[in-house]
């Protein structure tokens with residue numbers, strides 16, 4: 001699945017799932033820009049790794065929740081590379097807590113990063129994508145959108161919002177040659193899930209029919225598919241990549 005000659009922008013691209021997406025898209029031949037929040041060492045290490053392999057990659061430090069940052073970064077990339085073919089909205093955080101005691105700050109932080117960030121980058125790229133009459137938008141949701149996990153009302157609201165948003169935008173821009181899809185990962189081994197993995201990895205595995213946690217590369221492979229020519233007739237979908245977790249308790 002070659003992306004040779006294509007350009008991509010990935011938010012939250014310095015660690016975890018986003019890092020694997022950046023690596024996968026770059027190794028498929030795309031020029032890749034990514035946004036990260038604060039871990040400059042991780043971003044620099046990724047840039048150096050991919051440049052050493054001969055790939056064109058650039059990192060931007062910014063807050064996904066900032067609309068001015070999104071507008072500026074998209075404009076800069078379009079000037080530099082002539083457009084953006086693939087946008088992956090991956091930046092996301094958790095700030096879990098029962099609603100009774102959840103602070104307004106923790107509610108807003110999750111909604112602003114996870115959901116408003118998707119609005120910011122989608123709105124910034126749709127004009128250049130519409131002019132180009134082509135583009136692929138891939139939003140990273142979560143199986144938590146539909147689980148009702150106690151303590152994740154902010155996170156579930158953000159991810160459920162992403163899925164509804166994805167369907168609306170797919171309908172709005174389909175006639176301009178742009179596809180818009182979401183991916184809902186299950187449990188993936190990243191920094192985000194480190195605490196819960198340490199506490200309950202064996203219990204979690206028993207609930208997954210494929211009997212393993214996902215790797216960031218499992219999600220990156222799904223992103224590559226949705227970005228590829230083979231997915232040109234796929235839009236408005238949520239692709240679940242969870243080892244079967246959402247089928248119900250494993251046997």
Ligand code: NAP
Pocket residue numbers: 011012013014015016017018035036037038039040042062063064065090091092093113140141142143184185186187188189190191192193
């Ligand atoms: P992670 O390991 O914590 O990495 C998060 C990435 O997002 C980092 O690159 C981080 O940058 C960046 N980021 C965080 N806040 C940001 C902000 N405000 N602006 C820009 N970038 C920001 O997370 P992950 O597990 O890879 O998760 C990636 C996505 O997958 C998230 O949307 C998450 O909700 C979703 N997801 C994850 C799982 C899972 O099991 N891990 C399951 C379902 C869905 P810095 O390095 O600078 O902090």
